[in-house]
Amino acid sequence: MSYFFPSQTITLEAALRDLASGSPKSRAMAAHALGDVTDPVEKRRAVDALVRALDDDRADVRMEACAALGELRDVAAVPALIKRLDDGAEPVRQHAAIALGTLRHPDGFEPLATALREGPADLRFQAATSIAEIDPIRAFDIVLAALADRDVQVVSAAALSLGAIGSSDDARRARAVAALANRLDHANPSTRFDVAYALAELGDGSGREVLSAMLGDVDRAWDAVSALAELRAADELARALESKQTPPEARVLAAGKLCELRGDAAARAVLLDALTSRKGHVRALAVEQLGDVGGPWAKAPLEKLARSAKGSDFLEAIAAALRQIEARA
DSSP states (O other): OOSSSSOOOHHHHHHHHHHSOOHHHHHHHHHHHTOOOOOOHHHHHHHHHHHTTTOSHHHHHHHHHHHHHHHHHGGGGGGHHHHGGGOOHHHHHHHHHHHHHHHOOGGGGHEEEEHHSSSOOHHHOOOHHHHHHHHHHHHHHHHHHGGGSHHHHHHHHHHHHHHHHHHSHHHHHHHHHHHHHHTOSSSSSSHHHHHHHHHHHHHHHHHHHHHHHTTOOTTHHHHHHHHHHTTTOOHHHHHHHHTTTOOOOHHHHHHHHHEEEEEEEEHHHHHHTTOOOEEEEHHHHHHHHHHHHOOGHHHHHHHHOOOOOOGGHHHHHHHHHHHHHHHHH
């Protein structure tokens, strides 16, 4: 769902009223809010109103309506969402494709397949992901063909989609690996990275160097560590610990993965040191990783953090990590 508007408390009746006759901003906010309805009777009314809102003259209202219909997961909205794939506004057709992927109804498959072959680049990009959510096996060849797309972002989306769907069958996996390996020399660095990431998801290390080269990149380091961990690339993970260029979050993740792979003493030290980081989210990540891989050596530092001011916001997470450690022991 989009996050143009903050979460807010609004009654169903108020949202329905605003969506029907409010100002443009109020209509968009009401559509957004209706995506949170949970009561079955109220959900039916919300879906009907949101489907009508797909014909609103404002693109932001139509976009929010698409997103909300995806959240509500009512397949009655599928025909109306399919029509929005041809919307003249880019965000609307993208959110319609996202919603169709979320709903996973078979009626959405062919329209998304057509969009992937013939639609504008922004829609092809999203269709490469959404079509695989509906039927990954049926989508495989269509997504594989999209690796030849002229738009770099579509190629990236197709690659990542193949990484997610191509490993369930040996023959498909082999075809996906071969096709992706041919894209490792793509001119666009972001696309090369996404191809390497997809290969790692399939258990193929052909893109290992591409992944390693991004360990110092703020935007890519986390995914690079995750992919290298899939490949059990302990040497590369160790270099991520040693490099001052590795972002702190990725360094903590690398330490956790390295502990899991080989109980590395340097990785343990990184995790324990992160418990005293000035950045709260780094401390939280260290607690999480220690819950996953820590042993008795992690108990005292975690207990110390719990007693300190730096741990006051993470007491529940620390307690959970200690329970995990105790269970393993």
